[in-house]
Amino acid sequence: MPGRLAMTDQLRLPLQSDVPQGASTFVRSASNEEAVRVLERWPDAAGQVMAICGPAGCGKSHLAAIWAERVGAVALNGAEAAHHDPLELEGRPVLLDIAQDADDETLFHLINLAQADGGALLLVSRPSPRFWKVQVPDLRSRLDSIRVTAMEEPDDVVLAAILRARFAERSITPTDEVIDYLVRRIDRSAAAVEDVVARLDEQHRPVTRALARQVLEAAQTLPDEEDAADDEEN
Known part of the structure; x- marks a missing residue:
């Protein structure tokens, strides 16, 4: 079932960037429930990372x-964060996606x-901050002490929701x-x-x-056929 993060007045500030409107399409499941619950009540004090x-x-x-939308955070992305004026960020909640790409x-x-x-x-990153490669010793110690909440790979509920969303983008409505x-x-x-989804859309049927079975079976045999063709050419 789609879930919406609880709204609070905690650190409520005006939006400073265009943050995607996606609460109504986020699907809660066992694979993300812990992270959802943590962010519903975080941050509960200033100065938290x-x-x-x-x-x-x-x-x-x-x-x-x-x-970010709930708390009015400034949204930054990876290495591009270096171009943002730090003075505009002081006293503001900040979201840094692809965080491992930011410089020390x-x-x-x-x-x-x-x-x-x-x-x-x-x-936000794929690996935990504990595994990021940094050169500054003080930064290393700070990253090692950061609270980390892990999300798992999509389970059946989330994967089904992603499939439906990608099909819907192509105006396709497959059965359950x-x-x-x-x-x-x-x-x-x-x-x-x-x-x-792209392979199925290409069938124009x-x-x-x-059809799904046909497309999946074709995808599984394609590498072998390509290898055989290469062997014949060689």
Whole structure:
């Protein structure tokens, strides 16, 4: 079932950037429930820093964007964060997505700025900050002490929701039977969803279970056929 993060007046500030409106489409499940519950009540004090980590396609950026919208956070992205004026961030909650791509100086400044009254910093990345490669010793110790909330790869509920959303973008409405069939057979990643939906759309036919089976079987045999063709040419 789609879930919406609880709204609070905690650190409520005007939006300072265009944050995606996605609360109504975020699906709560066992794979993300802990992270959702943590962000519903975070930050509960000024000067807090936290990281959300997880594999590609698990919904961590989506969840973080909902948090940013709720608290009015400034949304930054990876290495581009270095171009933002630090003076505009003091005393503000900040979201830094693809956080491991930010340089050491930027990360250090953002962590320091989060300590100001009204400040907070949410870092989003695939690996935990403990595994980021940094050169500044003080930054290393700070990253090691950050609270980390992990999200898991999409479970059946989330994967089904992603499939329906990607199909809907192409004005395709497959039956629940088709969705269930695909959930049991594709890799649990956003990339796998994008691939299978694109392949099915290319058929220009009603998306049925039979067609889904045909497309998946063709995808599985394609590498072998390509290898055989290469051997013949060689």
